[in-house]
Amino acid sequence: MFLRPPKQPDFKREATMSNKQSGSIFEFIEKNSLLLGVSIFVLITIGGIVEVVPSFTQNARPITGLKPYSALELAGRQIYIRESCNACHSQLIRPFKAETDRYGAYSLSGEYAYDRPFLWGSRRTGPDLHRVGNYRTTDWHEAHFKNARQVSPGSNMPNFPWFFEDSVDVGTVHAELVTVRDVFGVPYDQGENPKSGNTLEETHQLIIDEAAMVIEQMKDQSIKDAYAQGDVKDIVAIIAYLNRMK
Ligand code: HEC
Numbered sequence: 001m002f003l004r005p006p007k008q009p010d011f012k013r014e015a016t017m018s019n020k021q022s023g024s025i026f027e028f029i030e031k032n033s034l035l036l037g038v039s040i041f042v043l044i045t046i047g048g049i050v051e052v053v054p055s056f057t058q059n060a061r062p063i064t065g066l067k068p069y070s071a072l073e074l075a076g077r078q079i080y081i082r083e084s085c086n087a088c089h090s091q092l093i094r095p096f097k098a099e100t101d102r103y104g105a106y107s108l109s110g111e112y113a114y115d116r117p118f119l120w121g122s123r124r125t126g127p128d129l130h131r132v133g134n135y136r137t138t139d140w141h142e143a144h145f146k147n148a149r150q151v152s153p154g155s156n157m158p159n160f161p162w163f164f165e166d167s168v169d170v171g172t173v174h175a176e177l178v179t180v181r182d183v184f185g186v187p188y189d190q191g192e193n194p195k196s197g198n199t200l201e202e203t204h205q206l207i208i209d210e211a212a213m214v215i216e217q218m219k220d221q222s223i224k225d226a227y228a229q230g231d232v233k234d235i236v237a238i239i240a241y242l243n244r245m246k
Helices: 011-022 025-031 033-059 071-082 097-103 138-146 170-182 200-216 221-228 234-244
Strands: none
Touching: 025 033, 071 170, 071 200, 071 234, 138 234, 170 200, 200 221, 200 234, 221 234
16 A cells, blocks of 8 residues: 655645735746845845944944043144054954953944044054053153163164154144044034144144143153253154053
């Protein structure tokens, strides 16, 4: 005795029936592979945008207590970019124990809200600098930029003797300050936030006022002498920037 095979459903008949009920739009899309591909892409894109955009707009907001860069810090940041420090240093502490033990709390996206452009970097020939302000001091930086090998034997970081000769480029600082304030709405002059200058002279004065605190802790007499003449050197700005990185 053998079993009778189970009755096969009549696919053809069922398909025709459902087509009649739901119209032929799905059948049309399914038979047109390009259209199907494009439709899938469009749907996934919409889904992706809905998922991603809210978290981006939330995380891009400054974390509480974050202040915009002061005029002197901005000058230091421009020097950092000019000298391509980001070719050897990152500014992004990843959430791994080995990193947080060494550098401190891992970085949050809201900490970069005023960074234009961001300087995360992708290479670490030297260490990460995102919180270097917590463990290096003004006079350490001063000696290090003069000759890295003196404070850090075997270092391959270049010396930057011109930081002690060139003066802060006030014009570029003023231009950036006014641009980010007026175009991107960076909240200068509000509450405890740093001040912005309306004229080149005002920005220059802000830089001079701020520089006093850094120069007080420096050793090089030529920097102090230049300052007495109202001349702020690049070294002061780059140190102010690094001290802020906390
Ligand atoms: C050729 C690669 C290279 C470049 C370019 C470079 N650095 Fe470094 N940097 C290093 C290395 C390597 C170290 C680690 C050894 C040392 O302390 O000198 C270091 C260390 C440092 C440290 C000490 C960090 C710590 O945690 O001890 C600071 C601060 C620093 N660099 C800032 C800068 C700045 C600012 C610039 C740009 C003006 C710069 N570096 C450019 C390679 C570089």
